[in-house]
Amino acid sequence: MATDEITWSEQLYRIFEFEPGLRITLERIATRVHPDDLHTLGEMVDRARRDAGDLHYEHRLLMRDGSVKYLHLLAHGAIDNDGGSVYTGAVQDVTKRRHAEESLVQARSELAQATRVTSLGVLTASIAHEVSQALAGIVTNASTCARMLATEPPNIEGARETVRRTIRDGNRASEVITRLRDLFRGRDLVVESVDLTETTQEVIALTLSELQRNRVILRPELDDKLPAVLADRVQLQQVILNLLRNASDAMVDIEDRSRELLIKTEPDGDDHVRLTVKDVGGGFVPQDMDKLFEAFHTTKKEGMGIGLSVSRSIIERHNGRLWATLNDGPGATFSFSIPCRPASVGAGDPVAIRTATAMDFHQVVRSL
């Protein structure tokens, strides 16, 4: 690697569409690499020069006719007799597979969007309906009350009854809102022994293709010797997923620096574990710090402003803390810390899980 000497197979010349026998240099390779993926190439070379570790990368080529190829690169590093690193590897053209994957991802995200839009529509209609029913009662009862008091002599008994109903309907409207909030918050926890690092890895595996598509460079710093926590694995995954998505979304317009996303797990004191997600996006306005975690507060065009509010509720239900800080450099850092053995959550009493759905919501408001 020190000599940067590169030997290619015929097949590789064909993939890159270079004249067979042309001397291959990193610069020449770079002319074919998709401009958006040049950082991957740079990172790969740095890595190879640094520690001769194995390489496992995916990047794109932008061909002269404007078409895009997806390459999968696997290389094994070794130290030769002179102390330099030598790489032997295989490059695979995975364009077809990636196109299939992308259409799958596309279909999946369209489905998710459709589901979200539908449930939002259902929710809005239900809220409007239930609340306006209660408001109708309030207005009618209060009007009746005013008229009963205006007669000579005033109908005190009737007025008292209509006031009672007004109060009841007011409470009913407020209960709709409270239940809505509870529902988004989710309810019962199903606790089990959870390895935060393992859980984080599962979420990363789920989001990797999405992050790559958004040209996010994920830097995991995961502690594989973390103490286990008693927690609801699925709910923690929701929180981690939410933080990762937010970080990725926050960097979507960043073009002047690489979109680095650090995700870290570590012990926090003797009896807590901590997860940190750090992005280099636009950050947030310091005055908005408190609002970040409020329901229906959002800075995204297509967001509902539910994610962080729900995430915080989940973490608090684990007796933990979720907070945000602004980085010294660009971007923001979101962290949560949860106790390994929360006082109020016993391992002996696992409870049924409940997932909030629009259907649930409808039943909740209907049952009021």
Added chain:
Amino acid sequence: MTIQRLLVSVVDDDESVRESLPDLLKEFGFDARTFSSAQEFLNSDCVGKTQCLILDVAMPGMSGPDLQRELKIRRQEIPIVFIKARRDENIRPRLLEEGAVECLVKPFSDTALLEALNAALRVN
């Protein structure tokens, strides 16, 4: 000698409407009866006596507009004041075209209701 009050019938599946409207209607000086469904109203002895019908648009089973059509078929010309919970669907023009006197969005004020009732009874 007692003066016969005019009968206003309320058909709405929402209980709080059925509970609150009769008191207001009595304050206005009307007699009031309530029904939780269109069918219940049709089966009652009030169809011929009702001078004005306050009718919810969206109900399970037979809807408000369904009942409006049914009454037309039965040649029961009762003036109708529609009430509805949702503002977004604009069915008011169609309802008025079909002969309804007014269509109020919940929550409505007592004066708006009284005006609609007066208009209905003038029609009558």
